[in-house]
Amino acid sequence: MSQLTTKIQIHVKEKASLLEPLSVKIETGEPKTAFRMTLETKDDKGNVFISKAVFESDENGWIDVATCKPVSGDYESVDHLGMIWSMSVGKKNRMFVKHSAEAIIFDMNLYSCNGELLANKSFERTFLEKPIIKEALQDDVVGSLFYPEDQTDLPAIIIVGGSDGAVHESAAALLASEGYAVLALAYFGKEGLPKGIEHIPLEYVDHAFSLLESRMNVNQDKLAIIGHSRGAELALLYASNHTKVKAVIASGASSVIFSGMINFQPTKKSAWTYKQVPYEFYAVEREFKDTVSFFRHLLLRKPYSGIETMKASLQDNERLALYSIPVQNIQAPIMLFAGTDDHVQPxxxxxxxxxxxxxxxxxxxxNQFILHSGAGHFAAFPSSLPNLPQTVEESNALMTLTFGGTKKINADVAQQSWDETVTFLHTHL
Incomplete structure (x- = not known):
């Protein structure tokens, strides 16, 4: 071990809530010296995300990541979270999947500029700020229920995800720490549920609410629903037919009812039913030029966005009105999130x-209508959480799909939308 290595100390809290400020201070013992830092973590799929930056120590030999601008690296400005939100899988931008409520572990390494490892430190960021109970539900209702231990009269919330089949346990755990009973609800893609988003009955959501209402620790008069993307469509439709909810939050939402979907491909069946009657839907039509554009991007390995195809298919105002979600029937305050750079839908x-x-x-x-400038589809709560790596694209061996936004903008929106969500729920529940 070199003399330099023995002097170095990385000061970071080894276990902290995801919502706590991240403070990283490094005592190098070497003033005005350049060091290379890497930060690594894994998502739920086991993908390794990493960020890199070069910092120069101050005149006292310290590096304070919150106030020190990187000399070079994956982000450029002074930003204490830059090492986190800028993380990627090598040179690829992958979707960062962190839906489980298990703590996320980061590994920080400090190197000399000639590549010698000088120090390392691991730390955890947790989704649970206080004793929280988690119950797995696997019978008539599938999902995970989180609630604070030894608390009663809890407002209760259901969270439903989008077409990726996400069960937002991490988002539910964060909200439970704020004093709610929160059910991260699965409605397709799990054992005992439909394979895809086809003929999902609104009664299934109502059954989940009845389960919550039956709990002794739940206040039956304080119920809310939160949805992202297709889950936002489900949340808005449910609330338009049921008066029990007292607050509705929809992120990246559609204003119209779309068709069913299996494996991210639209089908000719309805996505939703109510009282055993399928909802009629707006069928998105692809033209030949859209197919050509897709394969052109595939062959050239260029990032592909389907937003222009979607916009072109939504020009019929009469059909838009015919298949609109009747949000005017919702008997509760509504908060809507949207990003101006959403590449999944307009x-x-x-x-x-x-x-x-x-x-x-x-x-x-x-009601609140919150438009986040420059944000993409996976920017706002619950699909994006504060202080985590951010999603702008999904790359594989053949294709890169663009979801929109930049990592920095989406990271800022993740924090803003979390604050806006908590304030809205505290106000109306």
Whole structure:
């Protein structure tokens, strides 16, 4: 071990909540010296995410990551979370999948500029700030329920994810730490559930709420639902037919009812049913030029976005009105999140259409329409959480799909939308 190595100390809290500020200070013992730092972690799929930066120690031999601008690396400005939100899988931008509520472990390594490992440190960021109970539900309702230990009269929330089949346990755990009973609900893709988003009955969500209402620690008069993407469509449809919910949050939401979907491909069946009647839906039509564009991007290995195809297919205002989600029937305050750079669907267009439909809504003074400038599809809560690596693309051996935003913007929105979510729920539940 070199003399330099024995002097170095990495000061970081070894176990902390995901929501706590991240403080990393390195005592190098060498003033005005350049060092290379790497940060590594794994997501739920086992993909290794890494970021790199070169820092120069100050006149006292210290590096404070919160105030020190990198000399070079994966991010450029002074940002104490830059080493986290900029992480990627090698040179690829992969979707960072962290839906489980297990702690995320980071490994920090410090090197000399000639590549010698000088120091390393591991630390955890947890989703649970206080004693939280987790119950796995596997019978009539499939999902994971989180709630604070030894607390009663809890407001209760259901979270439903999008077409990736996400069961947002990590988001549910964070909210449970704020004093809620939260059910991360699966509605397809799990044992005992439909394979894809086809003929999902709204009664399934209602059954999940009945389960929550039966709990002795739940306040039956304080219920809410949160959905992302296709889950937002489900949340809005459910709330438009059931008056029991007192707050609705929809992120990256559509304003219209779309067809079913299996393996990310649209089907000719309805996605949702109510009282055994399938909802009619707006069928997105692909033209020959759209197929050509897709294969052109595939052959040239260029990032592909389907947003122009989606926008082109949504020009029929009569059909848009015919298949619109009747948000005006929701008897509760509504908060909508959308990013202006969403490449999955035109979320800004949908937000503005719902805003118009809710102009004379009974809760118009409480409704919030939050448009995050430059943000992508996976930017706002619950699909994105504060202080984690951010998703802008998904790359594999053949294709890169673009979801929108930048890592920095999406990271800022993750924090903003979390704060906005907590404030909205505390106000209305």
């Amino acid at each position: 979320a800004e267009l949908f937000l503005n259409r719902m805003k118009a439909d809710l102009h004379d809504h009974a809760y118009s003074e409480d």
